Amino acid sequence: MAHTTTLLEIKDLKKTFSIATGLFARPLTLTALEDINFTIRQGETLGIVGESGCGKSTLGRCILQLLSPDEGQVLWLGQDLTKLPAEEMRQRRQDLQIIFQDPLASLNPRMTVGEIIADPLRTLRPELNKTERRARVLKTMESVGLLPEMINRYPHEFSGGQAQRIGIARALITEPKLIVCDEPVSALDVSIQAQILNLLSELKDEFGLTLIFISHNLSVVRHVSDRILVLYLGRIVELASGDEIYDDPKHPYTRALLTAVPIPDPRLARARNIDALKGEIPSPINPPSGCTFRTRCRFAKPYCAEQRPPLERLENDRLVACHRWREIEVPQEAVLGV
Amino acid sequence: MAGITGKDAVLTEYAHRLETLDAPKGRSLTQDAIRRLVRNKAAVLSVFVVGFIIIFAFAGPYFLPWTYDKIDWSGIRKPPNFEAGHYAGTDQNGRDMLARIMQGTQMSLIVAGVATLVSVIIGVIYGAVAGYFGGRVDAVMMRFVDIMYALPYILFVIILVVIFGRNPVLLFVGIGFLEWLTMARIVRGQTMSIKQREFVEAAKAGGAKPWTIIFRHIVPNLTGPVVIYATLTVPEIILTESFLSYLGLGVQEPQTSLGTLISFGAPVAETLPWMLIGPAVVLVSLLLCLTYIGDGLRDALDPKDR
Amino acid sequence: MTEVLKVEDMSVTFELHDSEVQAMREMNFSLAEGETLAVVGESGSGKSQAFLAIMGLLAKNGRAGGRVMMGDVDLLALDSRQLDRYRGKDIAMIFQDPMTSLNPTLKVKTQLSEVLVKHRGFNQQDAVTTSIEMLERVGIPEPVKRANAYPHELSGGMRQRVMIAMALLCQPKILIADEPTTALDVTVQAQMLDLFKSLTEDFGTSLVLITHDLGVVAGVADRMMVMYGGRVVEKGVTDDLFYDPRHPYTLGLLHSTPHIAKRAVRLDPIQGLPPSLENLPKGCAFHPRCAFAFDRCLVERPPLRDVGDGRQKACFYEGPLAYGEVA
Numbered sequence: 001m002a003h004t005t006t007l008l009e010i011k012d013l014k015k016t017f018s019i020a021t022g023l024f025a026r027p028l029t030l031t032a033l034e035d036i037n038f039t040i041r042q043g044e045t046l047g048i049v050g051e052s053g054c055g056k057s058t059l060g061r062c063i064l065q066l067l068s069p070d071e072g073q074v075l076w077l078g079q080d081l082t083k084l085p086a087e088e089m090r091q092r093r094q095d096l097q098i099i100f101q102d103p104l105a106s107l108n109p110r111m112t113v114g115e116i117i118a119d120p121l122r123t124l125r126p127e128l129n130k131t132e133r134r135a136r137v138l139k140t141m142e143s144v145g146l147l148p149e150m151i152n153r154y155p156h157e158f159s160g161g162q163a164q165r166i167g168i169a170r171a172l173i174t175e176p177k178l179i180v181c182d183e184p185v186s187a188l189d190v191s192i193q194a195q196i197l198n199l200l201s202e203l204k205d206e207f208g209l210t211l212i213f214i215s216h217n218l219s220v221v222r223h224v225s226d227r228i229l230v231l232y233l234g235r236i237v238e239l240a241s242g243d244e245i246y247d248d249p250k251h252p253y254t255r256a257l258l259t260a261v262p263i264p265d266p267r268l269a270r271a272r273n274i275d276a277l278k279g280e281i282p283s284p285i286n287p288p289s290g291c292t293f294r295t296r297c298r299f300a301k302p303y304c305a306e307q308r309p310p311l312e313r314l315e316n317d318r319l320v321a322c323h324r325w326r327e328i329e330v331p332q333e334a335v336l337g338v
Numbered sequence: 339m340a341g342i343t344g345k346d347a348v349l350t351e352y353a354h355r356l357e358t359l360d361a362p363k364g365r366s367l368t369q370d371a372i373r374r375l376v377r378n379k380a381a382v383l384s385v386f387v388v389g390f391i392i393i394f395a396f397a398g399p400y401f402l403p404w405t406y407d408k409i410d411w412s413g414i415r416k417p418p419n420f421e422a423g424h425y426a427g428t429d430q431n432g433r434d435m436l437a438r439i440m441q442g443t444q445m446s447l448i449v450a451g452v453a454t455l456v457s458v459i460i461g462v463i464y465g466a467v468a469g470y471f472g473g474r475v476d477a478v479m480m481r482f483v484d485i486m487y488a489l490p491y492i493l494f495v496i497i498l499v500v501i502f503g504r505n506p507v508l509l510f511v512g513i514g515f516l517e518w519l520t521m522a523r524i525v526r527g528q529t530m531s532i533k534q535r536e537f538v539e540a541a542k543a544g545g546a547k548p549w550t551i552i553f554r555h556i557v558p559n560l561t562g563p564v565v566i567y568a569t570l571t572v573p574e575i576i577l578t579e580s581f582l583s584y585l586g587l588g589v590q591e592p593q594t595s596l597g598t599l600i601s602f603g604a605p606v607a608e609t610l611p612w613m614l615i616g617p618a619v620v621l622v623s624l625l626l627c628l629t630y631i632g633d634g635l636r637d638a639l640d641p642k643d644r
Numbered sequence: 645m646t647e648v649l650k651v652e653d654m655s656v657t658f659e660l661h662d663s664e665v666q667a668m669r670e671m672n673f674s675l676a677e678g679e680t681l682a683v684v685g686e687s688g689s690g691k692s693q694a695f696l697a698i699m700g701l702l703a704k705n706g707r708a709g710g711r712v713m714m715g716d717v718d719l720l721a722l723d724s725r726q727l728d729r730y731r732g733k734d735i736a737m738i739f740q741d742p743m744t745s746l747n748p749t750l751k752v753k754t755q756l757s758e759v760l761v762k763h764r765g766f767n768q769q770d771a772v773t774t775s776i777e778m779l780e781r782v783g784i785p786e787p788v789k790r791a792n793a794y795p796h797e798l799s800g801g802m803r804q805r806v807m808i809a810m811a812l813l814c815q816p817k818i819l820i821a822d823e824p825t826t827a828l829d830v831t832v833q834a835q836m837l838d839l840f841k842s843l844t845e846d847f848g849t850s851l852v853l854i855t856h857d858l859g860v861v862a863g864v865a866d867r868m869m870v871m872y873g874g875r876v877v878e879k880g881v882t883d884d885l886f887y888d889p890r891h892p893y894t895l896g897l898l899h900s901t902p903h904i905a906k907r908a909v910r911l912d913p914i915q916g917l918p919p920s921l922e923n924l925p926k927g928c929a930f931h932p933r934c935a936f937a938f939d940r941c942l943v944e945r946p947p948l949r950d951v952g953d954g955r956q957k958a959c960f961y962e963g964p965l966a967y968g969e970v971a
Contacts, residue, residue, distance in 0.1 A: 051829035052800070066542060093545040106536040109367055110558040119554075120544035153364030159917055170540070189686035190856055194900035194913030201910075216830065219859070223902040223911070246904070260834035262859025264901045266883045269863040276834045279785070280799050335904055377661075 007178060007210055008040040008063065013072035015055070015062055019285065030285050032058045033234045035311060036072065038319065040178070045204065045211040047225030047242070049218055049257070053284045054231035056214045060180045063212070064096050065089055094124050097171040101183035103163035107155035114151040117141065117169045124174055140169045143206070145199060161192035165199070172203065180212045185220065197224060218261045222246060230254050233284055233292045236311055239319040249334050250318070250325040252297045258335045273337035291323065299328055368561070374638040381634025384627035391624055395443035404434035406441035407592035417612055427612035429602065438594055439616045445595040446621075449510050450575045454568050456514025461521025462564060466552050468522070469529025480526065483519050491516060495582060509588055513575055521567060528563050532556050562639040569632040573625040580621070596621045648817050648850050649675040649735075654710035654720070656693045656702065665922050667693040668874045670948065671710070675818065678844050680851040682865035682882070684858065684897070688918050690874040691854050695820045699737050700727045714818070733763045736811035740823040742803035746795040752779075753791035756810055763814050778809045783839060801832035808839065812847070819843070820852045825860060837864050858901045862886060867954075870894050873919050873929030876948055880955035890957040892934045895965050928959070936961045 013036035018027045033055040040046050048056045061067040063074055065081050074081040076096070081089060097120075100106035107116055117137045121128060128136075138148050144165040155163055164184060171179050181200065185193040201224065204211055215221050221228055228245045230238045230253065238251040249255045256277040263269050279296045282288055291309050294300040301324065309321045322328075331338055375381055403423035404410065413422055414432040426435035468479040495512055502508045532538065533556065541551050580597025582588040589595045596617050603614030655669040668690030675681055685691040697708035698719055712719040714734060719727065739745050747755055756778070757771035766774065772791070779787035782805045795803055804824060811819055821840070825833040841864055843849045853865060861868055861882065868885055870878045870893065878891040889895045896914035916933040919925060928946050931937040940960050948958040 051831060064543060066539060090545040090547070093543060098540070098543045100536050100540060102536060106540045108537040108541075108555055108559070110561075112364055119541065119546070123545045123547075123550065149361045151361045153362075154366050156367070157364055161917065167540075170544070174544075189918065190858070190897060191686060191900045191914040192917070194911040195915075197902075198911055198913060217902075218830065219902040219904040222904050223907060242907070246907075256831055258904070260831045261904050262830075262833070262837075262857060262863055263905065264858035264862050264886070264898065264903055265905070266862045266886050268905065269859075274834060274838070276838050277831045278835075280801055280832065281829065 005042040006039050007042045007077065009073075009075040010036050010038055010063065011073040011075065012037060013059075013062060013069050013074065015058055015067065015069050028285050031234055031287070032284065033062065033069075035235055037311060038229060038236065038239055039317075040210060040212065042177075042210055043208065044226040045213055045224055047221035047228040048212060048214045048231065049216065049221045049228060050231035051216060051281055053233055053281055055234040056216075056231055057182055058234075059231070060098065060182050060212060060214050064093075064098055064180055066098075091124065093120070094174040095177045096180070097174065097176040097178070098180045098182060099164070099167050099171050099184045102187050103160050103167050104155055104158075106167050107163060109155055112152050112154060113141075113146070113158075113166055116155070116166060117173055120170060120174050136173060137169075140173050143172065143203065144169045159192075160188050161196060164188065164196055168196075168199070168203070172207070175207070176209070178210045178212065180214070182214045183216070184213075186215065186217070193220070200224070218257050219263075230257070233282065233287055235292065235321065236319060237293065237321055239317075241316070241318075244316070244318065246335065248330055250314075250320045250328075250330075251322050252299050252328065253293050255330070255334055256296075259337045261335065263335070268336065271336060271338070275337060291321075299324055371562075371635075371638045375634050378634040378637060380630045381638075384630040384634070387623060387627045388631070391443065391620065391627075392447065395440050395447060398440045399437060402434065402437050402440070404437050406437040406594070407433060408437075409433055415610055417610075426616045427610075429613055430606075430610075433592075435612060435616055438599060439596075439620060442594045442596045442599045442617060443620055443624075445589055445593060446576050446579060446597070446624075449513065449579045449595070450572045452510040453514035453517060453575045453579075454572055456511060457517035457521050457571065458564060458568050460514070461518035462525050462557060462560065464518065465522040465525025465527075466529045466556055466560070469526040470533055470548065470552050470556060472530070476526070480523075483522055486516075486519055509579065509582070513578055517571055517575060521564070521571075524563055524567055525560055528560050529556055532559050566632055566636045566639065569628060569635055573628045576621070576624065646677045647674050648677050648714065650711075650713040651694075651698075652711040652713065654694060654697070654708065654712060656690065656697050657707050657709070658703070659705045659707075663922070666874055667706075667921060668871075671876055672948070673869060673876070673879065675850050675852065677817070677850055678848045679867065680840070680844055680853060680865045682861040682868040683852060683854045683871065684856065684861060684868055685871035686856055686918055688873075688921055689871040690921070691871050692822055695737065695822065695852065695854060699731060699735070699820065700724060701737075732759060732811075732816075733814040734816050735818040735820070736814070736816040737820040737822065738804075738807045738811050738824055740826055742800070742807045743795065745807055746803060748795050750794075751791070752793055752795065752798070752806055756791070756806070756813060759810055759813050775809070775813065778813055779806070782806075782809045782812070783835065784809070801828055801835070804828060804832075804836060805839070808836075812843070812849075815847070816849065818850045818852065820854070822854045823856070824853070826855070826857070833860075840864055858886075858897060870897070873924055874921055875929065875958065876956075877930065877958045878956065879948070880953070884953065884955060889965060890951060890955065891959045892936050892961065892965060893930050896933075936963070936965070 013033055015033040017030045017032055019030050020027050036059065048059060050056050058067060062069045069082055076092065081092065084092070114134065114137050117140060118133045121133050121136065137151065141148055141151065146162065146165050146169065155166065158166065185196050188196060197220065200211070203209065213221060213224050222242050225242050227239065227241050229236060230251065232253050238245070238249065238254045245254060249258060259272065259274050260277065275298070277296050282292065282295060288295050290305040290307055294304040304323055309323045311319050311321045313319055399405065409432040410428060411432055413419065413424060413428045415430055416424060416428045418425055418427045424434050426439060429435055429438065464479065468476045498508060498512045538551060538555055541555050576596065579588055579595060580600060583595050583597035583601060589598055599617035600614065600621065603617060607614040651671055651673050654671040656667045658665045658667055671694055673681070683691045696702050697706065698712050702708060708720050710720065714730065717730070719730065753772050753775055756775035757768060760766040760771035760774055761768065776787045776791050779791060784790050784802060784805050790798065790802065798806065825836050828836060837860065840851055844851055855861060865882045867880065868882050869876050870891065872893050878885060878889070878894050885894055886898065889898060899912035900914060902911065914933050919929055925932050927943045928941045931941040934941065946958045946960045948956050950956055
């Protein structure tokens with residue numbers, strides 16, 4: 001599918017947090033995201049994958065301005081969201097929505113399903129009257145597979161999967177163009193996960209949505225995404241199409257992720273030559289110098305510690321940040337390690 | 339979204355569906371809590387007792403032959419005398435004790451009710467605003483609370499009395515103005531934890547403005563602690579009012595309150611025990627029952643049991 | 645192969661205010677030395693309850709029935725004090741969230757050495773030395789430094805390893821791991837699974853791995869047991885269940901799991917929702933969601949039957965099980 005119009009462009013995004021240390025000590029700075037540069041095209045699903053501390057959830061929130069980036073630009077249809085006055089940004093929210101990880105926590109326990117789903121409409125489309133709002137709520141509930149009779153029920157009366165459908169309905173009600181899905185299925189049982197993933201795929205086609213799909217599960221991300229962005233400790237490590245990531249990963253971390261991904265296939269699992277990545281993810285407060293991945297990288301050389309690898313652009317709009325990507329040989333089957 | 343954007347026919351269809359939709363009411367958290375509360379026998383009994391006391395205080399006087407201020411010259415300082423209609427005896431001025439107990443209970447209940455209401459309204463709004471906006475706003479607002487806390491309470495009340503005289507209305511307002519401080523602190527703490535919850539973030543993502551978030555999302559989720567604290571404050575207020583009245587700063591004659599009755603009854607308890615027993619029993623029952631109800635509410639609203 | 649654990653007709657029931665709920669029933673299996681058995685199920689399948697019961701960790705309103713034979717001792721028949729002699733020593737359990745399983749106010753070395761002093765009669769000094777050796781064996785770098793730290797100073801992966809170290813100190817024959825890697829990053833998970841493999845191969849420990857992740861199962865389990873609605877619905881050698889599932893639920897789980905090497909156009913999820921244990925459907929608990937259900941399934945509950953090659957299934961359907969793309 002040719003995705004041509006650029007909807008969102010992120011330029012040089014940086015986000016830091018201040019961590020208090022003691023009564024008199026200076027607070028530490030945690031760099032959650034740095035040097036983030038990429039674009040999202042209309043109609044595509046961009047998967048963002050990474051482990052703890054990679055900043056993927058923070059990135060999702062910075063895009064929606066639920067957190068304010070320290071530096072950089074978030075260009076939505078050419079307009080920089082970081083510079084917009086609050087009232088205008090509020091209006092933009094009709095186009096930019098979010099689905100959260102914990103379905104029950106993201107629903108106000110004291111509001112009925114109908115009220116929850118209608119909430120964004122009340123705020124952003126005040127010209128609609130009560131009947132019009134309800135009509136839309138019912139229609140959206142139907143789209144996400146919720147029985148309309150459920151409209152007066154409360155969140156705690158639902159299972160995780162149904163609660164997530166409510167969250168999805170709420171995100172859809174303002175007819176957005178882009179939805180950030182922040183680990184939307186991680187808290188759900190496997191059989192329900194599959195239902196919700198299929199639902200998202202259907203809704204995307206039906207309403208022409210563009211999705212940003214954030215998850216730590218590479219199998220799920222590969223299943224839903226057109227392109228995949230891999231983050232490590234707040235930086236982009238690689239950006240490529242799903243097939244390219246799978247067949248021809250350029251960054252050692254991407255390869256490590258592929259070999260570590262559990263495969264529900266015993267023969268393949270046994271045939272794998274997994275060279276499990278050693279060590280732990282370093283603390284984001286005190287990241288290693290130069291390339292932050294070097295402490296765990298099999299291919300690290302002394303110069304990796306001295307200079308941070310620049311984010312290079314390859315053909316097909318691929319991005320890689322590694323000093324040695326040209327020299328590293330990719331195994332025939334990256335996921336198997338052979 | 340096909341059909342939603344302006345297609346009248348589809349909208350009418352859905353509007354029609356609304357009328358014919360049989361959507362059952364859900365089971366709200368409040369209903370769940372009430373169900374749990376009902377299982378607590380002590381709390382239910384207490385509710386009945388308090389209910390009885392309220393009916394006693396407000397409807398009782400209509401059944402009595404004597405009013406609280408009428409003097410019976412033939413029966414001064416008399417023990418309970420059913421024939422004369424003095425079911426609880428008379429006081430030193432010949433006024434019927436039962437009627438006075440009823441009136442006193444009325445007064446104490448009204449004071450407690452109004453003062454609680456005032457403290458809840460002010461405390462919740464103040465605390466929610468401080469908790470939600472945080473930062474400097476919060477710092478300034480809470481410092482003010484801290485300062486108010488440090489002021490000697492009695493001094494403040496005395497100043498109020500000196501300026502405005504011994505007006506019972508003043509009493510309600512004055513006590514309420516002092517009770518809101520703790521409520522504000524509690525609400526602020528709760529607000530700070532609630533605002534971290536994901537549904538608040540979801541509301542922001544839906545474009546909600548801060549005041550909308552405070553009143554539509556945060557305050558309704560405060561009901562638990564607020565209700566519990568309010569129920570436990572009522573006994574405190576009654577005691578405070580009793581104390582103030584005992585000191586002579588509260589209600590004026592011929593009106594009375596439980597505290598005033600006790601203050602008159604205590605010195606003569608040996609010779610005229612009926613002057614103390616009646617009001618004391620009512621006061622103690624009220625306080626005990628309210629405490630049980632408060633405890634019951636706390637258990638009922640604790641989600642652990644789910 | 646020596647049998648280290650034999651569970652016979654085990655059940656777990658909970659008493660609520662006005663009713664009883666059976667969380668799990670009719671569980672039968674045996675565990676051999678050095679074997680890894682995966683127990684697979686979603687929420688409400690009862691998979692954790694069985695093992696909490698074996699370890700004597702059920703909630704106060706829970707009761708376990710049946711027999712759990714470890715050698716010639718029935719673990720379920722023991723009271724708490726008697727169970728203490730075996731718990732932590734011959735049979736140990738690790739949980740999903742290591743933060744809540746470790747005491748945040750005690751240093752790591754204290755918690756570890758405590759186990760040795762209590763169960764194996766070590767003196768304090770030897771206990772600490774052995775503890776540090778164990779930390780190294782489970783792959784913790786700079787073990788001395790870590791031993792002197794508090795749990796909250798360690799990362800999730802480290803804490804999980806500390807839990808494993810603690811469980812291994814007494815060289816248990818059986819280790820029960822309840823969702824041990826769910827909360828971990830995938831690269832750390834891979835290290836943990838490697839560790840489990842070496843445990844069974846080098847130490848001869850038998851491992852029961854409770855999980856909902858079929859990818860993890862495929863990587864480490866010799867045999868697997870699938871649970872639904874509080875019962876075992878299929879049991880057998882891992883490969884057999886993956887390539888030739890005999891129960892529709894197993895098939896459904898396989899089709900719901902994204903396979904990174906097979907980017908199918910659609911996952912084939914199982915319709916409907918998992919059942920509530922208080923209100924199980926009549927007949928086969930899975931029938932409302934089963935694509936192969938027929939009349940018998942609605943009224944009769946299928947017993948768990950042998951179907952040869954060490955396989956068992958609880959299903960009346962005998963035809964071919966396949967829809968869409970088969971694994």
